[in-house]
Amino acid sequence: MESKDTLRIPIQLSQGCAVASIQIDLTTGILEQFRHDLLRFIDEKGATGVILDLSGVELMDLEDFEEIRMTMHMARLLGSETILCGLRPGVVAALMDLGADTDDILASFNLDEAFQNMQEVTRTKRYADQDEAQSADNKEEEGAGDPFAD
Amino acid sequence: MNVTHSAHDHDGTHDPAELLSWYNISEDDLAILHKHRGLFLDKIEVMKDRWHDWLRQLPDYEYYFSDPSVIEHVLSQHDRYWELFFTGVVDDTYFAHRRTVGQTHARIGLSMTSYHGGMNAFHGYAIDILKEASLPSEEHIHVADAFVKLMHLDTAIVVDTYNQMVTETITAQTRSLMEMATPVTEIWSGILLLPLVGIIDSERSREIMNATLAKISQTQARMFILDISGVGVVDTAVANHLIKITRATRLMGCESIISGVSPAIAQTIVELGIDVGKVKTTATMMDALGGAFRRLGKEIRDL
Known part of the structure; x- marks a missing residue:
């Protein structure tokens, strides 16, 4: 069992993104701690995206990967x-x-490209949000004439 | 732990004692052949002449033995061969000689059918000699029996060696083919191209993936074009290998385009219900290249 004060993965805010660079061997304990830290960081600092630098990782098994993927899903629920x-x-x-499922994962070659791609991702996301907001407005307008609406 | 000893060594060769017992050849058998060696060895020239006549009517005779020195050499080899046959001792030397015979046949590419035919012919001559010798019937049968068994053992060694050599050649060829077959090239800064030719199995696909990932890491490419117009058959397994490669490159920040998808391949993919997911595909390499340039914010135009 990992002790409470296991090695932590530092997270910093850069260009509105939470940036974490993993330079240590992964264990389930470290990843659980990281998930906790990251989600809190996003919540507190209002990060718009997460960039995870894995250049220091030499070994990763399916369990580690699934843990990271789950963390990514949770971050997405927080809007990042x-x-x-x-x-x-x-x-x-x-x-x-190992047959890892990587279909919904975004990846870049290095940190520079990750920042570039992140700009693109957040921009398209913003447009998507606007579109959604607009269509929601439209619905409301349509809804005015809807006899079944409240 | 005492495991049943296998007659196969690591290099696929056999242990003499083991093979002798497999072929049910006793010391008596070897001794009786040795005892009557004179019968056969005295008539070796006659046997060789008859054999040469037999050889002449082979369809490959002209191809292999057109040079008189070659046929002379082959015939002289028979002296050594039959001398060993009747020594009454089957040991490592004996085995080594028979293996050399197999290697020679494999090297010149003489078919095993011709080899078996040749042995069969010699068997016939030996039986003829035996008939003329008019030995007591029991001894006659014993000699004939021993002769056939030892001849079969010889044949087994030769065939084994022959196969081994052929297999080695094929393995070496396959390996060199594999090495040649994955030329991942950077055709523009940030764009890699790999034209695939031939058959794709899981080993080859792993080879391709490793070569591609290494190249991406080296060149920091952002687009990878995999041209499959030279791939003969695309079935579920091959499609899955290709999809796996595109997934892997995406994890390194490099987008893949599969080009050279023929109508037949498109039809197969849909008919087999293969989910190509997010993989971009194009019919021609030109389209793929255009797409890659566009993706990198470049365009090609007339000056």
Whole structure:
């Protein structure tokens, strides 16, 4: 069992994004702590996105990967998309061999590109939100004539 | 732990004692062949002549033995061969010689059918000699029996060696083919191209994935074009391998486009119900390249 004060993954705010760079060997304990820290960070600092730099990770098993994917899903529920970056060829090949499900994952080559892509992601997201808001407005207008509406 | 000893060594060769017992060849058998060796060895020239006549009517005769020195060499090899046959000792030396025979046949590519035919012919001559010798019937049968058994053992060693050599050649060829077959090239800064040719199995696909990922890491490419117009068959397994490769490149921030999808392949993919997911596909490599340039904010135009 990991002790309470396990190694922590530092998180910092840069260009409105929560940026975490993982440079240590992953364990379930570390990842659980990280999930907790990250979600709180997003909530407190209002980060619009998460960039996870995995360039220091040499080994990753399916369990670690699932843990990260779950954290990404949770961050998405808080309104922050996650972009992974710096994945090593060996790690990627291993994940493929293990049959990891990577379809909904965004990834970039390095930190620079991750920031660039994040801008694109947040921009399209904002448009999508606006569209949604607009269509919601339209619905309300339509709803005025709807006899079944409250 | 005492495991039943296998007659196969690591290099696929056999242990003499083991093979002798497999072929049910006793010391008596070897001894009786040795005892009557004179019968056969005295007539070796006759046997060789008859065999040469037999050889001449083979369809490959012209191809393999057109050079008189070659046929002379082959015939002289028979002296050594039959001398060993009747020594009454089957040991490592004996085995080594038979293996050399197999290797020679494999090297020149002589078919096993011809080899078996040749042995069969010699068997016939030996039986003829035996008939003329008019031994007591029991001894006659024993010699004939021993002769056939030892001949079969010889054949087994030769065939084994032959197969081993052929398999080694195929393995070496496959390996060199694999190495040649994944030329991931950076055709523009940020764009990689891999034209695939041939058959894709799981080992090859792993090879392709590793080569591609290494190249992405080295060049920081953002687009990867996988051209499959040279791939003969695309079935569920192949499609899954290809999809896996595109997933892997995406994890490294590199988007994949599969180009060269023929109408037949498109039809197969849909008919087999393969989910290609987010994979971009195009019919021609030109379209893929255009798409890749657009994605990188570049365009090609006339000057």
